[in-house]
Amino acid sequence: MEDEVKLYAVAGSPFVCRVEIALNLKGIEYQIVEEDLKNKSSDLLNFNPVRKEVPVLLHNGNPISESLVIVEYIDHVWKGFPILPHDPYEKSVVRFWAKFIDSTCIPALFKVFGSNGAEQAIAEAFEQLQILEDELAAKGTKFFGGDDINLIDVAANFIAYWLGMLEEGTEIKFVTKDKFPKIMEWAGNFVKVEVVKKVLPPRIIPPKAQLLAVFKKRFGNS
Amino acid sequence: MEDEVKLYAVAGSPFVCRVEIALNLKGIEYQIVEEDLKNKSSDLLNFNPVRKEVPVLLHNGNPISESLVIVEYIDHVWKGFPILPHDPYEKSVVRFWAKFIDSTCIPALFKVFGSNGAEQAIAEAFEQLQILEDELAAKGTKFFGGDDINLIDVAANFIAYWLGMLEEGTEIKFVTKDKFPKIMEWAGNFVKVEVVKKVLPPRIIPPKAQLLAVFKKRFGNS
Numbered sequence A, B: 001m002e003d004e005v006k007l008y009a010v011a012g013s014p015f016v017c018r019v020e021i022a023l024n025l026k027g028i029e030y031q032i033v034e035e036d037l038k039n040k041s042s043d044l045l046n047f048n049p050v051r052k053e054v055p056v057l058l059h060n061g062n063p064i065s066e067s068l069v070i071v072e073y074i075d076h077v078w079k080g081f082p083i084l085p086h087d088p089y090e091k092s093v094v095r096f097w098a099k100f101i102d103s104t105c106i107p108a109l110f111k112v113f114g115s116n117g118a119e120q121a122i123a124e125a126f127e128q129l130q131i132l133e134d135e136l137a138a139k140g141t142k143f144f145g146g147d148d149i150n151l152i153d154v155a156a157n158f159i160a161y162w163l164g165m166l167e168e169g170t171e172i173k174f175v176t177k178d179k180f181p182k183i184m185e186w187a188g189n190f191v192k193v194e195v196v197k198k199v200l201p202p203r204i205i206p207p208k209a210q211l212l213a214v215f216k217k218r219f220g221n222s
Helices: A014-025 A042-047 A067-077 A088-114 A119-139 A151-155 A157-170 A181-192 A194-204 A208-219 B014-025 B042-047 B067-077 B088-114 B119-139 B151-155 B157-170 B181-190 B194-204 B208-219
Strands: A005-009 A031-034 A056-059 A062-065 B005-009 B031-034 B056-059 B062-065
Touching: A005 A014, A005 A042, A014 A067, A014 A151, A014 A157, A014 A194, A042 A056, A042 A062, A056 A067, A062 A067, A062 B088, A067 A088, A067 A151, A067 B088, A088 A119, A088 A151, A088 A157, A088 B062, A088 B067, A119 A181, A151 A157, A157 A181, A157 A194, A181 A194, B005 B014, B005 B042, B014 B067, B014 B151, B014 B157, B014 B194, B042 B056, B042 B062, B056 B067, B062 B067, B067 B088, B067 B151, B088 B119, B088 B151, B088 B157, B119 B181, B151 B157, B157 B181
Parallel strands: A005 A031, B005 B031
Antiparallel strands: A005 A056, A056 A062, B005 B056, B056 B062
16 A cells, blocks of 8 residues: 655744654655644644644554654654664663753744843853754764764754744844854754755745744744 | 663652653662752763753663653663553654643643642643543543553653642642543542552652642742
8 A cells, every 4th residue: 555644734834844854864755735824724623633733744544743753653664764763772862852952942942032032031042052062062973863864953953944044034143153163063064964955945935024924923922 | 781770869750750650660670869959969960961850760871861751761671561552653642642741731730830820820721631631531541541551641640649749738729520520530540550559659758848849949930
């Protein structure tokens, strides 16, 4: 049986982007179902009744929600490029960092924009980013995953790509080369990865105002 | 080689409790290292430099942090009682709910106590608990895991046990049998599970004032 893979998505979501990178790392064919967040489809509400959010992956009729849960599912089901290491200890280290990025760094960054660049929010975001900066410096590798990207890099795509757009759009420019040289170097490497390039350009360049509206609507108060 | 398993812990932490339940479900022998959160050991700071928090599991010299990451590690490394299902789709459903409890329900409950029972905080917590209530009603099983507990039940131990103590201690009593009959029934079943009983009684009954101090210090402002 041919796999049926559908991704319920909106352009401009770094969470959707995680799933698209994972699907492309595995070379999986999939269909995008564009959602209108102001008028969510009955499919989306039905497949993700708890969160009512994209991304949702529908694989042979089974709906999966939460971007990092979806990426782990993809890595488990499809062979090929390993997104998580196989070794249980290494796997736990990767999951730790992905969770740190997901539940600490990204909310701290959203607060910066939600608060229109409040000093306290910037100080808190800096503290979290410094931890990533130090980790990259300690590893001395191209990516969090080493020579290749892994779950940590995928989780952090917001920092590599969307943050720059958001900084530009709002003129809150705070992640600089002077302050976070390793993060900036990593971001440069990340957006040059073939699969990442493939995912980003066609879908991620909605008009800037629209992108900002998406971010503000979804994360402004978080 | 004999496995060396140490758990850096404090009494009264539902996050530590998750790991202890997992270790006991697998029948693993482990040594507790009690931490003083006001004066953290150099081991703890060294093993979890990012979060500087318990629980940390040290397995043959490898430190693992983040309670749900640790539970997944334990389930992967030790055979016996399965804490997550093997099937990748079922696994993703379980991870979805564990994450929902971890990152939405529990913070909502902490806000209730942090705000001393503010109306808005209670309304938000009710909304999240209602989702769990509906899920238990839809499943119609003894536990979130079915006939046996799984990762979801382990993640939710705070709701089954600590919430009651916190309600008592602060006199903010809001999770009632009338409002959440399924959750209350589940909580009753959960604390009767042999392994849960074994973990709870010896370690979880610090003097109530001390327990409240632990909760307030750690979660009061979250």
